[in-house]
Amino acid sequence: MKGKLPAIICLGAGVLLLALHFLHFGKGSLNVTIKHADYIMPAAYKVYANSDALNGEYYLFKMLMNNDGKSTLTDVKVSYRIPNYLDWTDLESVPKIYPGQNVVIRCYPQFKDDIVNKMTQSKEKVEIKITYNGGQTQDESYDFNMMGRNQFVYTDLPPEEIASYPDMFRNDQLIGCFVTPQDPIIKYYTQQIQEKVMKGEEASVSGKADDAVKFLMGLYAATYVSHMVYSGTEGIPQKLGDISSLVQSTRLPREVVTGNTGLCIELSMLYASVLKAAGLHPVIFLIPGHAYPGIMVNGQYYAIEATGIGGEGLGNRLSPSDALKAGMKELNEFIQNVQAGDNRYSYVDIDAMEQKGVIPMELKDDEFLRKKIDDIAESFGGGTRTVPNQPAYGNGNENYAGGGNGGSGMSAYSGVVSFSYPSTWKRYDYPVAQWPFIITEIDSRDGTSAIDVINLNGASSSAQAIEYVRQTIARAGRYMRYQYVNSNNGYDIYRGVTTSSAGSREWEAVFRRSENGIVGVTIGGTGFAQKQSMFNSILSTVR
Amino acid sequence: MKKSVILLYILLLNTVPLIYSQELIKPAKLNVKWTLSPLGDAHVETNMTMDAAQWDNYKKMVGNNADILKRQMERAFPGYFLQNFNYKEDVMNRGWTLSFDALGLSRINSKGLWQIDLNSKNPDVTKLSDKNYVLTSNYATGNSLMQEIDNISFPDGASDVKQDKDAFGKALFIYASSPGGGYGGWITLIFGIVLLLVGALLFFRSNSGTVRK
Numbered sequence: 001m002k003g004k005l006p007a008i009i010c011l012g013a014g015v016l017l018l019a020l021h022f023l024h025f026g027k028g029s030l031n032v033t034i035k036h037a038d039y040i041m042p043a044a045y046k047v048y049a050n051s052d053a054l055n056g057e058y059y060l061f062k063m064l065m066n067n068d069g070k071s072t073l074t075d076v077k078v079s080y081r082i083p084n085y086l087d088w089t090d091l092e093s094v095p096k097i098y099p100g101q102n103v104v105i106r107c108y109p110q111f112k113d114d115i116v117n118k119m120t121q122s123k124e125k126v127e128i129k130i131t132y133n134g135g136q137t138q139d140e141s142y143d144f145n146m147m148g149r150n151q152f153v154y155t156d157l158p159p160e161e162i163a164s165y166p167d168m169f170r171n172d173q174l175i176g177c178f179v180t181p182q183d184p185i186i187k188y189y190t191q192q193i194q195e196k197v198m199k200g201e202e203a204s205v206s207g208k209a210d211d212a213v214k215f216l217m218g219l220y221a222a223t224y225v226s227h228m229v230y231s232g233t234e235g236i237p238q239k240l241g242d243i244s245s246l247v248q249s250t251r252l253p254r255e256v257v258t259g260n261t262g263l264c265i266e267l268s269m270l271y272a273s274v275l276k277a278a279g280l281h282p283v284i285f286l287i288p289g290h291a292y293p294g295i296m297v298n299g300q301y302y303a304i305e306a307t308g309i310g311g312e313g314l315g316n317r318l319s320p321s322d323a324l325k326a327g328m329k330e331l332n333e334f335i336q337n338v339q340a341g342d343n344r345y346s347y348v349d350i351d352a353m354e355q356k357g358v359i360p361m362e363l364k365d366d367e368f369l370r371k372k373i374d375d376i377a378e379s380f381g382g383g384t385r386t387v388p389n390q391p392a393y394g395n396g397n398e399n400y401a402g403g404g405n406g407g408s409g410m411s412a413y414s415g416v417v418s419f420s421y422p423s424t425w426k427r428y429d430y431p432v433a434q435w436p437f438i439i440t441e442i443d444s445r446d447g448t449s450a451i452d453v454i455n456l457n458g459a460s461s462s463a464q465a466i467e468y469v470r471q472t473i474a475r476a477g478r479y480m481r482y483q484y485v486n487s488n489n490g491y492d493i494y495r496g497v498t499t500s501s502a503g504s505r506e507w508e509a510v511f512r513r514s515e516n517g518i519v520g521v522t523i524g525g526t527g528f529a530q531k532q533s534m535f536n537s538i539l540s541t542v543r
Numbered sequence: 544m545k546k547s548v549i550l551l552y553i554l555l556l557n558t559v560p561l562i563y564s565q566e567l568i569k570p571a572k573l574n575v576k577w578t579l580s581p582l583g584d585a586h587v588e589t590n591m592t593m594d595a596a597q598w599d600n601y602k603k604m605v606g607n608n609a610d611i612l613k614r615q616m617e618r619a620f621p622g623y624f625l626q627n628f629n630y631k632e633d634v635m636n637r638g639w640t641l642s643f644d645a646l647g648l649s650r651i652n653s654k655g656l657w658q659i660d661l662n663s664k665n666p667d668v669t670k671l672s673d674k675n676y677v678l679t680s681n682y683a684t685g686n687s688l689m690q691e692i693d694n695i696s697f698p699d700g701a702s703d704v705k706q707d708k709d710a711f712g713k714a715l716f717i718y719a720s721s722p723g724g725g726y727g728g729w730i731t732l733i734f735g736i737v738l739l740l741v742g743a744l745l746f747f748r749s750n751s752g753t754v755r756k
Contacts, residue, residue, distance in 0.1 A: 003749040010742030017735030033624070056621045064624045064646060096651050098722045101582045104623055104647035163608050458596065 028099065029069030030076075030130065030138055036061035039145040039153055042118050044177040045111040046359040053357025054173060060107045061126060061142075065097060073097040076132040078105050082124055085111060085146070097132075116149045116361045149361070152178070152250045165288075165344045168246075172286060175348045176358035178250055178269045179284075181276035184365035185254040189373050190277040193222045196380035204279025212280055212297040216304050217320040219274055223267075223309050224320065226379040230307045231261040254363065258372040267306035268293040272350050284348045285334055292327055296349070299476075300431050303327035303334075335430040415440065416455050416519040419542040425451075435472060449525035451538065454511075456518045462492040462511035465518040473498070482509075491542070498524075508535060510542055571597065573691045581698040581722045583649035583657060592638035612641055622660070623647050652717070657701070661714040668714075674701055676716070 037060055040048060047053045048060060061080075067073050076094040081087055092105050128140040147153065155162070155170040162168055180186055194201055198218045203211040248265075253273040256262035262270060265284075271293035272282035281296045285303055294303035304327035308318030318326060337345040411423040416439065424445050431441040440453040459465040463484070470480045482496030491510040498505050507524025521542050523535045576588045593601060605611055609630045617625055623645040631640045652658040661678070669677045678693040697704055697718055704718040 004746060007742045007745035007749055010738045010745060012742075014735045014738030014740075014742055017731045017738060020731050020735075035624075055619065057618050059621060062621065062624075066646075093653075094650065095653055095655065098582060098651075101722065102584055102624065102646040103650050106622060157614075161610075161614060163611060 028067050028071045028073040028097070028133065030073060030097075030132065031066040031068045032130070032138065032140055033064040033066075034061050034128070034140060034142060035063075036126065036142055037144060037156070039147055039156075041147045041151065041153060041171075041174065041177070042111070042115045042149045043152070043361050044174045044358075045115050045361065047174060047177060047357060049108050049110045050357045050359075051106065051108045053359075056106065056108075058174075060109045060144075061128075062104060062106045063128070063140075065094075065103045065105065065130070067097040067099050067101050070099050072099065073132045075134060076103070076130065078128065078130050080107060080126060080128045082109065082126055085109075085115065085124065088129070113362045116363065118146065118149055120148045121151060122146050147247070148249075150249050150251060150255075152248045154246045154248070166346070169286070169346075172346065172348060173353060173356075174358060175265075175269065175284060176350050176353040177360055178252060179272040179276065179282070179350050180253050180269075180360045180363060181273045182360065183252075183254055183273065183363040185257070185363070185369045185373065186270075186273045187277050188370055189254075189257050189376075190274045192373060192377040192380065193219060193274065194278065196377055197222045197225075201278070207298065209297045209300060209302070212295050213302050213324070215275070215278060215280065216271075216295060216302060217324055219271060220304055220306065220308070220320045220323050222380060223306070224317070226260060226376045228256075228260045228262065228309050230267075230310055231263065252363070254369060257376065258369050260376065264307050265291040267309075271304075271306055276350060282350045284350070285331065286346050286348065287330070287334060287337075288344045292330060294327065294331065294347075299434075300428065301331060301433050303331040305330065332429055335433055335436060338433075339436040413440065413442070413453070415453065416514060417453060417521055417542055419451075419521060419538060421451055421538055425449075434476075437469065437472075444525070448527065449531060449535075450505075450523070452522045454509075454518075454520045454522065455514070457516040459518040462494070462518055462520065465511060465520065466494060466509070508539060510539060571689050573689060575691065575693045577645075577648070577693065577695045579649060579659075579696060579698050579701075581700055581720060583647065583651075583722075585645045585648040586642065587645050588640065588642040590638060590640040592633075592636055595637065598637035613643075616641070616643065620645060622662075656717050657720050659695075659716040660709070661716065663714060664712050666714050668706060673704060674699075676704070 037048075037058070040060065044058065047058050050056075051059075063078070065076065065078075074096055076097055078091040078093075079088050080091055081089065086109055089110075091107055094103050094105075097103055122145070123143055124146045125141055125143050130138040130140070132138075152174075153171060155168050157167050157170055181190075198215065201211065201215055201218070203215040250269070251259065251262060251266045253266075253270040256266045256270045268284045268291045272284055275282040275293070275295055283294045283296055283301060283303075285292050285294055292303055293306055294301055296302075302324075304320075305318065305323045306327075308323035308326060310317045334345050334347075409423055410420040411425070411427075413419050413421060413427070421442050422444070425442045426445070427440060427442045429440050430436060430438070432438055437454055437456050438452050439455045440451075442451040442453075444450065454465070454469065456465040456468060459468065466482060470482070473480060478498055478500040480496055480498045482494050485493040485495055487493065491512045494509045494511070496507055496509070498507065503526065505524050505526055506528035507522050509520055509522040511518050511520035521539065523538055525531065528535075571591070571593065573589065573591045578586045578588075580586070612630065613625075613628050616628075624647060625643050625645055628641070628643045630642075633639065649657045649659045663680075667679045669679070671677055674697040676695045676697075678691075678695070680691045680693075682689055682691075695716070697716075698720055700722070701718045701720045704716060707715045707717050709715055
């Protein structure tokens with residue numbers, strides 16, 4: 001017996017190790033953690049479907065699979081379904097997950113187009129099935145809120161994470177989903193305006209700001225004569241899973257047209273839809289408690305107060321030109337607030353958001369709604385009905401208050417600097433929203449000469465200011481060469497040339513210190529040599 | 544990886560007036576160091592130093608809510624699970640460091656190789672060594688120029704690191720690596736079998752010896 005002891009020890013240890021292997025080490029084990037959206041907005045179904053849209057942040061769920069066992073998991077397959085919406089759908093196959101390895105799976109559901117027919121909110125369930133090692137399965141599930149197609153949830157952040165105003169309106173970037181230029185009803189409405197209100201227009205073809213503003217005012221005139229009215233709609237705070245947010249019932253642009261009523265954000269979405277359908281570049285400006293539409297033409301913004309239509313019950317209806325004036329006034333305030341760093345002021349550039357994957361919903365043609373458009377278009381009247389103060393079709397953000405005409409063919413500019421300029425020239429305040437340091441631009445009638453008033457808070461010298469301008473405009477493809485000439489009476493004088501795809505323009509500039517930085521005036525254009533005496537006479541008036 | 548921080552810097556540097564006073568020639572620099580584990584997770588360390596105006600603006604935006612950075616990072620990297628955030632400020636040098644772990648950065652593809660998606664087309668990649676690469680990207684955010692330098696260190700066991708493209712033309716890193724996991728199971732199995740065989744051999748030897756006696 002004593003001679004068999006080593007054999008028995010070896011056999012016992014062998015059995016023990018094999019048992020250990022098969023009971024413990026031999027098993028892979030899958031540990032799953034899921035992060036999911038608390039709600040889905042049907043209007044944004046094309047964003048949820050696209051992993052590239054808005055950097056992929058709008059997923060249905062993402063799942064961390066961790067192999068916390070001791071052997072490799074093989075042939076791991078994940079599928080999911082949403083009863084009543086999506087059948088079992090294969091999500092991803094992972095050939096191997098090593099012990100200790102983490103694998104992340106994201107789900108971007110391909111909802112069918114008819115999801116936009118869902119009108120009310122409901123609780124739905126996501127079921128997830130994971131198979132691995134050729135037969136082992138693991139099931140997971142969770143609930144979420146499927147909103148109605150008109151419901152817009154303003155944020156996806158839980159209350160404890162909200163630190164600022166933009167956090168409360170985190171989903172503003174999805175507003176583009178409600179802008180529907182491809183909707184056959186909106187296209188039809190746009191055609192009616194082009195034909196019966198505008199009697200032909202070429203804004204998208206000419207690329208001229210005048211034409212675009214004319215269209216903006218024509219659109220307002222169409223809503224005015226059809227007696228579209230301003231009216232509120234349901235907006236209530238809701239708790240959706242971990243999220244507490246204001247949920248607003250937002251009428252689609254086709255519903256605003258055919259219902260002949262809309263709230264500021266709804267009118268803005270309608271304007272953006274029609275403007276885009278007409279080939280323009282729409283923008284929606286968002287300020288605390290309000291929204292208004294606009295366009296961008298040749299780098300300049302124009303806005304109109306769409307809610308100026310008011311309604312007989314509300315009184316105080318604005319004419320198209322007054323609505324444009326009100327919009328431009330709001331736009332100037334908007335730019336000043338953005339410049340001051342107030343993050344409650346933001347805008348949605350519909351084209352830019354579309355490039356980021358914010359694609360509107362698909363809507364079907366509807367004969368009944370077309371007939372309603374026909375009825376509304378009758379109010380356009382082919383010119384038989386008139387709008388008070390019928391648009392003078394003014395020019396964008398030209399200074400409607402006027403520049404103070406001196407009566408001698410010259411106007412006076414007064415601001416951070418003052419000077420005189422030909423009264424036939426047009427003045428634009430904050431002409432380029434991206435470059436708020438250009439506070440005013442004044443263009444000659446023929447567009448070959450221009451004055452820019454520059455204000456750079458924080459700049460410590462004219463050299464620093466002009467270099468900042470050079471670097472900033474270079475990013476937009478405008479290349480500037482310049483040289484310092486001299487200093488005179490506290491002004492530093494520079495000369496230079498700016499080259500872009502539109503050609504070269506020579507200019508002169510004077511800069512001086514201000515309380516908060518550097519201010520200056522540049523003047524120049526094409527054919528500089530022939531106009532230099534005029535430019536010098538303007539510069540000589542700078543104070 | 545460039546997308547990583549665009550969101551972050553829009554948050555941090557977007558207030559226009561204060562930007563004017565920043566140094567105009569040099570772009571702001573952001574360094575991001577990615578250290579991959581043998582199992583495809585990464586430890587990520589980002590750091591940045593700012594000039595006085597940027598720092599002032601940064602403190603106004605973030606204040607004591609440094610968790611905003613965590614949220615921004617989670618939005619910037621929806622493809623991973625982020626954890627173990629650690630944030631340090633170096634106020635005397637107007638800088639901060641944010642580190643975290645990104646789970647599931649690299650995974651095994653259908654060919655059995657590890658794969659990292661870079662989420663960009665034609666990135667500017669410099670090879671420092673077989674296991675160390677640098678991606679450089681420049682972009683404008685707000686009114687400020689930004690230079691992002693991503694330094695990627697592959698795990699010690701990695702070999703044949705290559706750049707490739709996916710079906711959509713987006714850049715990938717592909718490499719081979721043995722994670723080293725799961726050997727405990729094989730060792731116990733092999734040792735167990737060896738011990739059983741040795742035990743059986745000894746048993747039969749001792750039996751045959753008894754018969755001869």
